[in-house]
Amino acid sequence: DAAAPNIAPVYDMVVVSNRLPVDYLGGEGAQTQWKASPGGLVTALEPVMRAADGAWVGWTGVAEREFEPFEHDGITIVPVPLSADEVEDYYEGFSNDTLWPLYHDVIAPPRYHREWWDAYVRVNRRFAEAAANAASDGAVVWVQDYQLQLVPRMLREIRPDLVIGFFNHIPFPAYGIYSQLPWRRQVIAGLLGADVIGFQRAADAGNFSRAVRRLFGYRTRGTVIDVRDDDGKVRHVVARHFPISIDAAAFEQMARRPEVQERAREIRKSLGDPDIVMLGVDRLDYTKGIRHRMKAFGELLRDGRLSVEEATLVQVASPSRERVDTYRQLRDEIELQVGRLNGDHSTLGHQAITYLHHGYPREEMAALYLAADVMLVTALRDGMNLVAKEYVASRYDDDGVLVLSEFTGASDELRQAVLVNPHDIDGLKDAMVEAARMPKRERARRMRALRKRVRDNDVANWSATFLETLTGAGPISPGVPDG
Numbered sequence: 001d002a003a004a005p006n007i008a009p010v011y012d013m014v015v016v017s018n019r020l021p022v023d024y025l026g027g028e029g030a031q032t033q034w035k036a037s038p039g040g041l042v043t044a045l046e047p048v049m050r051a052a053d054g055a056w057v058g059w060t061g062v063a064e065r066e067f068e069p070f071e072h073d074g075i076t077i078v079p080v081p082l083s084a085d086e087v088e089d090y091y092e093g094f095s096n097d098t099l100w101p102l103y104h105d106v107i108a109p110p111r112y113h114r115e116w117w118d119a120y121v122r123v124n125r126r127f128a129e130a131a132a133n134a135a136s137d138g139a140v141v142w143v144q145d146y147q148l149q150l151v152p153r154m155l156r157e158i159r160p161d162l163v164i165g166f167f168n169h170i171p172f173p174a175y176g177i178y179s180q181l182p183w184r185r186q187v188i189a190g191l192l193g194a195d196v197i198g199f200q201r202a203a204d205a206g207n208f209s210r211a212v213r214r215l216f217g218y219r220t221r222g223t224v225i226d227v228r229d230d231d232g233k234v235r236h237v238v239a240r241h242f243p244i245s246i247d248a249a250a251f252e253q254m255a256r257r258p259e260v261q262e263r264a265r266e267i268r269k270s271l272g273d274p275d276i277v278m279l280g281v282d283r284l285d286y287t288k289g290i291r292h293r294m295k296a297f298g299e300l301l302r303d304g305r306l307s308v309e310e311a312t313l314v315q316v317a318s319p320s321r322e323r324v325d326t327y328r329q330l331r332d333e334i335e336l337q338v339g340r341l342n343g344d345h346s347t348l349g350h351q352a353i354t355y356l357h358h359g360y361p362r363e364e365m366a367a368l369y370l371a372a373d374v375m376l377v378t379a380l381r382d383g384m385n386l387v388a389k390e391y392v393a394s395r396y397d398d399d400g401v402l403v404l405s406e407f408t409g410a411s412d413e414l415r416q417a418v419l420v421n422p423h424d425i426d427g428l429k430d431a432m433v434e435a436a437r438m439p440k441r442e443r444a445r446r447m448r449a450l451r452k453r454v455r456d457n458d459v460a461n462w463s464a465t466f467l468e469t470l471t472g473a474g475p476i477s478p479g480v481p482d483g
């Protein structure tokens with residue numbers, strides 16, 4: 001069995017997540033190469049950790065390798081090793097083939113395997129030990145996301161002196177769905193080891209509290225849960241929503257750089273300078289509604305409501321979880337659909353869909369956002385969706401239209417977007433046309449309001465609110481339901 005890394009217990013703040021901000025790329029020793037990792041969790045936490053003097057405990061994305069703790073971009077990284085079997089059973093299996101589809105309202109069928117659960121318990125214990133090894137006396141440990149739900153309780157058992165927070169980056173489902181999980185009690189018990197449990201939306205926190213009442217019968221008052229510990233004592237745990245965000249100022253600054261603007265012009269030119277550039281940016285994931293979006297676009301071309309001379313769709317689908325079957329199938333389906341739509345609608349000079357199966361650096365993303373007249377975020381279920389916020393933050397020119405699914409956490413805040421139900425293809429088509437034809441003044445009015453919202457609740461605000469609540473200095477007093 002691999003062991004948790006040994007490190008001096010000197011950190012007053014420890015963040016624990018499955019995914020580190022960097023993935024191992026190759027090389028040894030001083031020649032070791034790292035690349036930026038995908039996903040919203042890393043996007044949000046990286047600026048927080050650069051500002052904090054803490055340690056970040058997590059996995060390097062590669063099996064069967066041990067690394068010493070190291071510094072990266074001003075962040076202390078503490079790698080936790082996983083064996084090849086653990087990657088299969090804990091990461092690809094239980095995390096991404098059981099919990100991920102279950103928590104996203106069973107868009108894909110979750111699979112329940114007892115060996116996967118066993119690996120999940122084992123790996124969660126290793127992460128808990130690694131965090132315990134790094135944390136100073138009375139330190140704050142902030143555990144992240146669905147891959148590590150057992151860590152709060154395990155950590156409390158090893159180190160009762162710690163202040164423990166947990167944040168769930170993805171949705172928490174209604175009890176009727178959650179109750180499918182054969183280990184539903186153990187997971188809730190694991191989470192209740194934390195002092196504060198954060199969710200993206202008020203509805204997620206409500207679903208969680210309901211599950212706690214149903215499974216444990218604990219009393220809940222507003223956001224406070226009275227948890228009875230094994231010693232019979234009652235502990236108050238706060239469960240509420242803290243909508244996550246991005247470093248809005250950094251995105252705006254990047255978008256204002258002349259070379260990024262030049263790149264945006266270049267992108268439009270290479271697309272044949274169409275009137276309307278539509279853009280989708282997602283990890284290649286079945287929760288993102290990529291097929292619904294492309295179907296709607298294809299029908300608009302077929303119906304003649306848009307033409308390839310005037311409009312084009314750029315779809316960035318960054319590679320994700322490529323060894324999980326559901327993701328493999330999705331990729332095949334999407335690539336078949338892109339091929340068909342391009343075959344049916346493209347002309348020699350004009351391509352209907354430009355499909356890119358890559359991840360890109362942030363500068364390139366900012367240029368793409370600036371080049372896009374219409375941003376399509378059509379997720380079927382999404383904890384927050386930070387791409388929507390990145391697009392808004394980049395549009396310092398108060399232009400561009402965001403089409404946003406109601407099934408994203410972001411839609412609670414970004415009310416001036418064109419809101420859609422992506423299952424309703426006709427409604428989605430109308431929204432896409434509305435966005436494409438929206439008068440400039442209306443675009444500016446909406447974008448100004450959206451930008452203000454993203455600036456006012458940026459990621460620094462998110463982490464400060466969470467950490468203040470956790471350390472008791474926060475504005476949330478027990479028993480007061482939040483709005």
Ligand code: G6P
Nearest residue numbers: 019038039040041145169170321
């Ligand atoms: C989502 C999850 C993160 C995860 C990211 C990328 O944003 O909430 O926990 O890190 O997707 O997925 P991956 O499996 O590559 O870490």
